[in-house]
Amino acid sequence: MTPKHFSKNYGELFSLYIFGGVVTFAGADSIPEVLNNTTAFSFGRGVNKQTTPIDDIVIPFFRNNKPPRINQLAREMSSKANSNNVSKIQKELLFIIENFFGNCEEPKVFSNIHDTIVQIMAKLTINLALGQECAQFEDLVSIFAELATITLRMKFVPPILSFIHPSVHKYFVSLPLKNAIDRHKNIFIQRCKPIVEERILQRKKLGEKYIRKDDIFDYFINELQLDFVDDKFMDYFYVHVYLLIYASNNTTTKFFASTFYDYCGRPELWKELYEEQLKIHNESNGNLGIDDVDKMVxxxxxxxxxxxxxADIASLPHIVNADSYTFSNGATIPKDRDVFLYMQDINFNNKFYGETSDDFQPKRGKHACPGRVYAVNVIKILLHEAILKYKIRTESGKIELPKIISCFSTSSESSLIFENRN
Known part of the structure; x- marks a missing residue:
């Protein structure tokens, strides 16, 4: 039986006993209450317990007692896809597309496109966050691609060991990351410490004439007013970049892979989407700006x-922080209760999408404020360039639907065929 069965029979807020614990699923009417009550519900605790338990692994890296700046860095990254950086993103993606897919004069078959997209997104994010200099280091790109793969697999491990105790499951699923994180750190420090030292030296030498670069190196140097680099700072710097790329890449990679498969399996949409991209390409002379991205309606x-x-069937796990919480419908759940947001109750709700809510209909309406969303703009630019350059289709000739594992979805692993358009 699916969550849809339970919501239909027991209401849009219901609880299930799963792998040794009770989990509450919040439907369309209750989701806003969970998201808006950040005091009563903790998203951080929920993620650390239910999907990617990384807190215990990364906390030791914050040993210099400076407060985390993850939220500030996330805002910095989001701003990079809606300003002058669009041309930089386009240039990098054109290089990446050529590097990964190349000349497809004869049709080429690419298997498991998800792994390729993991590499693409790791390289792009490093370029935006750390600069072109770091993006050239293949070992640096590899550790962040490996991070994305490890953390993605974490949430697909069924918590069977939670029958013993939740901590046993948490220990088991976090082992691959524990085994990798120090190796990743050594590569990161080897590549990045000389750059930080050189930046500090140049700032001291040039004073007010120093031109700040638009990357995380200068963000930290400026915010912390660094005069020297020690191991504590490099740990602090490393964990921020690690978490930033983890947060930036996981969702973007998943959705881009799924979007790619959706495009490749729906030939009825190809002509219309291609004509729009060609028109924008011609009007912009091939040099995209944020206004051009917004025209990709x-x-x-x-x-x-x-x-x-x-989207996942249910995701964004939270844990009740308060002694208890009573929803507006009168239902009360206790402290420390796990709460998942039942996303399908929104995504396939006839109240929002009409009687055709189960159908794939791209003309349902314009995405709200696409220029503010890093993931959406990056995916649109990459798709724009790929559609212009290649004819792409699924090898099977069919729509390859996402795979569902537990209540989470992941893209298909079927092969895609690329062929030069011209």
């Missing part, structure tokens, strides 16, 4: 609809 609607169909 049909592509934006397609991406939005793909997101809806590839």
């Amino acid at each position: 049909k592509l934006d609607c397609f991406v939005k609809e793909s997101f809806r169909h590839s």
Whole structure:
């Protein structure tokens, strides 16, 4: 039986006994209450317990007692996809597309496109966050691609060991990351410490004439007013970049892979989407700006609809922080109760999408404020360039739907065929 069965029979807020514990699923009417009550519900605790238990692994790296700056860095990254950085993103993606897919004069078959997209997103994010200099280090790109793969696999491990105790499951699923994180740190410090030292030296030498670069190196140097680099700072710096790339890449990679498969399996959309991209390409002379990205209305609607169909059944786990919480419908749940947001109750709700809510219809409406969303803009730019350069289709000739494991979804692993358009 699916969550849809339970919501239909027991209401939009219901609880299930799963792997030794009670989990409450919040439906469309209750989700806003969970998201808006950040005091009563903790998303951080929920993620650390239910999907990617990384807190205990990364906390030791904050040993210099300076407060974390993850939220500030996330805002910095988000701003990079809606300003002058669009041309930089486009240039990097064109290089990446050529590097990974190349000349497909004869049709080429690419298997498990998800792994390729993990590499693409790792390289792009390093370029935006740390600069072109770091993106050239293949070992640096590899550790962040490996991070994305490890953390993605974490949430697909069924918590069978939670029958013994939740901590046993947590220990088991976090082992691959524990085994990798120090090796990753050594590579990161080897590549990045000389850059930090050189930046500090240049700031001292040039004084007010120093031109600050738009990357995380200078962000930290400026915010912390660094005069020297020690091991404590490098640990602090490393864990911020680690968490930033983890947060930036996991969702973006998943949704981009699913969007790619949706496009490749729906030939009825190819002509319309291609014509829009060609028109924008010609009007911009091939040099995109943020206004050009906003003009990709049909592509934006397609991406939005793909997101809806590839979303998890339930996700964004929270834990009740308060002694208890009573919802507006009168239901009360106790302290420390696990709460999942039942996303399908929103994504396939007839109240929001009409009687055709189960159908894939890209023309449902324009995505709200696409220019503010890093993931959406990056995916649109990459799809824009790929559609212009290649004819892409699924090897099977069919729509390859996302795979569902537990209540989470992941993209298909089927092969795609690339062929030069011209």
